[in-house]
Amino acid sequence: MKKLSVCLLLFFVFSIITFARQQYRRPVKPTKNVIVMIPDGTSIGVVSAARWYQIYNNSGGEHLAIDPYMCGTVKTFSSNAPIGDSAPTTSCYMTGMPQRTGNVAIYPVADPANDLVPVDPDMAYQPLPTVLEAAKYQQNKATGLVVTVEFPHATPADCAAHYYARGKYEYIAPQMAYQNLDVMFGGGNSILTDDIRQYFKNTGTVLIQDDVEAFRSFNGKEKVWALFGERELPYDLDRDPETVPSLQEMTQKALDRLSQNENGFFLMVEGSKVDWSAHGNDAIGCISEYLAFDKAVATVMDFAGKNGETTVIVLPDHGNSGFTIGRRDLKSYDKATFDDLFKNVSKFRKTGEGLERILLKSKPERFKAIFKEYTDIDLTEDELNQLLSSKNYKEADYMKVSNSVNMASVIIKIMNSRTYFGFTTGGHTGEEVFLAAYHPDGDIPVGMNTNVEINRYLCAALGLKTPLPEMAKEIFVKHTDVFSGMDYTIDRSTAFPVLKVKKGNATLSIPAFKSVVYLNDQPVALSSVVVYIDKNDTFYLPKSLAGKL
Numbered sequence: 433m434k435k436l437s438v439c440l441l442l443f444f445v446f447s448i449i450t451f452a453r454q455q456y457r458r459p460v461k462p463t464k465n466v467i468v469m470i471p472d473g474t475s476i477g478v479v480s481a482a483r484w485y486q487i488y489n490n491s492g493g494e495h496l497a498i499d500p501y502m503c504g505t506v507k508t509f510s511s512n513a514p515i516g517d518s519a520p521t522t523s524c525y526m527t528g529m530p531q532r533t534g535n536v537a538i539y540p541v542a543d544p545a546n547d548l549v550p551v552d553p554d555m556a557y558q559p560l561p562t563v564l565e566a567a568k569y570q571q572n573k574a575t576g577l578v579v580t581v582e583f584p585h586a587t588p589a590d591c592a593a594h595y596y597a598r599g600k601y602e603y604i605a606p607q608m609a610y611q612n613l614d615v616m617f618g619g620g621n622s623i624l625t626d627d628i629r630q631y632f633k634n635t636g637t638v639l640i641q642d643d644v645e646a647f648r649s650f651n652g653k654e655k656v657w658a659l660f661g662e663r664e665l666p667y668d669l670d671r672d673p674e675t676v677p678s679l680q681e682m683t684q685k686a687l688d689r690l691s692q693n694e695n696g697f698f699l700m701v702e703g704s705k706v707d708w709s710a711h712g713n714d715a716i717g718c719i720s721e722y723l724a725f726d727k728a729v730a731t732v733m734d735f736a737g738k739n740g741e742t743t744v745i746v747l748p749d750h751g752n753s754g755f756t757i758g759r760r761d762l763k764s765y766d767k768a769t770f771d772d773l774f775k776n777v778s779k780f781r782k783t784g785e786g787l788e789r790i791l792l793k794s795k796p797e798r799f800k801a802i803f804k805e806y807t808d809i810d811l812t813e814d815e816l817n818q819l820l821s822s823k824n825y826k827e828a829d830y831m832k833v834s835n836s837v838n839m840a841s842v843i844i845k846i847m848n849s850r851t852y853f854g855f856t857t858g859g860h861t862g863e864e865v866f867l868a869a870y871h872p873d874g875d876i877p878v879g880m881n882t883n884v885e886i887n888r889y890l891c892a893a894l895g896l897k898t899p900l901p902e903m904a905k906e907i908f909v910k911h912t913d914v915f916s917g918m919d920y921t922i923d924r925s926t927a928f929p930v931l932k933v934k935k936g937n938a939t940l941s942i943p944a945f946k947s948v949v950y951l952n953d954q955p956v957a958l959s960s961v962v963v964y965i966d967k968n969d970t971f972y973l974p975k976s977l978a979g980k981l
């Protein structure tokens with residue numbers, strides 16, 4: 433008897449500790465709606481330059497929309513590397529577990545020599561539920577994703593799919609389609625499959641493709657996907673509003689649709705291509721992409737302020753490019769005027785990629801005039817020759833293809849030579865990133881937060897009853913455990929492996945990467961997706977499936 437009470441006491445204490453360990457460090461009153469906004473790869477220097485640019489061009493006042501909400505920083509990293517990649521960093525925000533580069537909401541493979549956090553080798557490749565999935569599964573909230581890249585790209589995938597390699601769109605895209613998102617706005621028309629289109633038909637999901645009018649006039653209650661472009665959307669500065677909506681417009685449309693759900697909603701909005709501009713060291717690209725994102729922040733904070741039941745956090749996933757205002761060749765940096773630093777960049781009316789698109793279609797003799805028109809730069813003969821000998825300029829005399837770089841990077845080099853913005857790399861950087869937040873009761877995550885703490889904050893703001901690790905034991909259980917002792921085989925004859933389980937006369941067919949199974953060929957909808965990992969030949973699926981047979 434005495435032994436039993438001691439065990440009970442220990443179990444009780446242990447569950448308190450585990451529960452406490454998953455709590456955020458201060459009380460957070462749950463709200464009906466939770467919105468996460470991610471300016472991908474945005475180092476703080478870009479934010480400062482965007483604000484100065486806005487002031488210099490008198491295009492929005494002294495403050496950015498984000499300014500009143502700045503509240504701390506985030507230490508973001510991968511499980512075995514201080515410098516993060518888009519896939520593992522947002523995956524950690526969504527799941528609470530740091531992961532390795534390329535990982536999409538999946539438990540990392542242990543790297544004992546380098547791991548920065550405890551990693552259990554036995555958990556490798558275990559799909560990890562995300563806060564988006566939990567909002568839907570536990571609270572029947574509406575869910576939405578708004579991005580400016582193809583829909584299965586790293587950050588949106590991190591919220592709604594699971595795989596160890598971010599590039600495997602063929603396994604990630606169906607999961608996102610079968611997640612039954614209420615809203616998916618972004619790019620990636622070339623990635624849609626007939627199976628996904630059929631699933632949308634079966635579920636009454638509205639699919640809008642490259643049709644901005646249909647998008648603008650949509651105000652239905654259906655689930656809706658609106659995709660623009662074969663893959664990513666154009667940069668905001670190069671965007672034609674007649675054919676492609678802005679991030680702000682897509683965000684507003686998402687809020688209009690999701691706020692119809694009586695249980696509330698979870699929304700992730702990504703300013704996806706700040707990161708692309710940073711990788712390209714394109715200063716005007718970084719600035720204009722961040723400003724386009726900041727407009728979406730204004731829309732969201734306006735909604736949250738009026739709505740009164742919405743938590744918002746805004747945070748990059750990692751730094752990029754080492755962007756600075758000021759550079760080694762700016763000797764008299766402390767005497768550099770506002771004009772010295774922002775006059776020229778303010779004349780750039782296209783990103784490097786946008787200007788490249790125009791020049792690639794133009795005759796060499798037009799280059800100087802076109803460059804002048806879009807940047808006010810007078811090209812030198814040497815710069816003109818560099819452009820003409822770019823490897824992707826078809827008109828070029830092939831013998832001149834000396835500098836084998838694309839024209840976009842030549843354009844960006846010329847633009848940067850007329851400014852004093854510095855870049856230390858074309859890759860990600862390891863510094864902490866900014867954090868901004870809004871909560872109707874002021875329960876915001878002040879100070880420096882780790883990526884894991886951000887997840888705890890989101891779980892608290894949603895008011896999740898079942899901690900994510902516990903939820904994994906409900907929806908992502910190994911088929912060998914769920915169907916232990918039963919007769920099951922894996923059919924690999926189709927594009928996606930199918931697990932077949934037999935019991936008596938009944939057969940359950942479970943295709944990978946979807947949320948529909950077939951009991952004696954009759955479709956049965958699941959409230960979570962099934963994940964198959966070839967590395968360990970394992971299906972991860974709801975434990976409740978055993979009860980279907």
Ligand SMILES: [Zn+2]
Nearest residue numbers: 472473518749
């Ligand atoms: Zn990123």
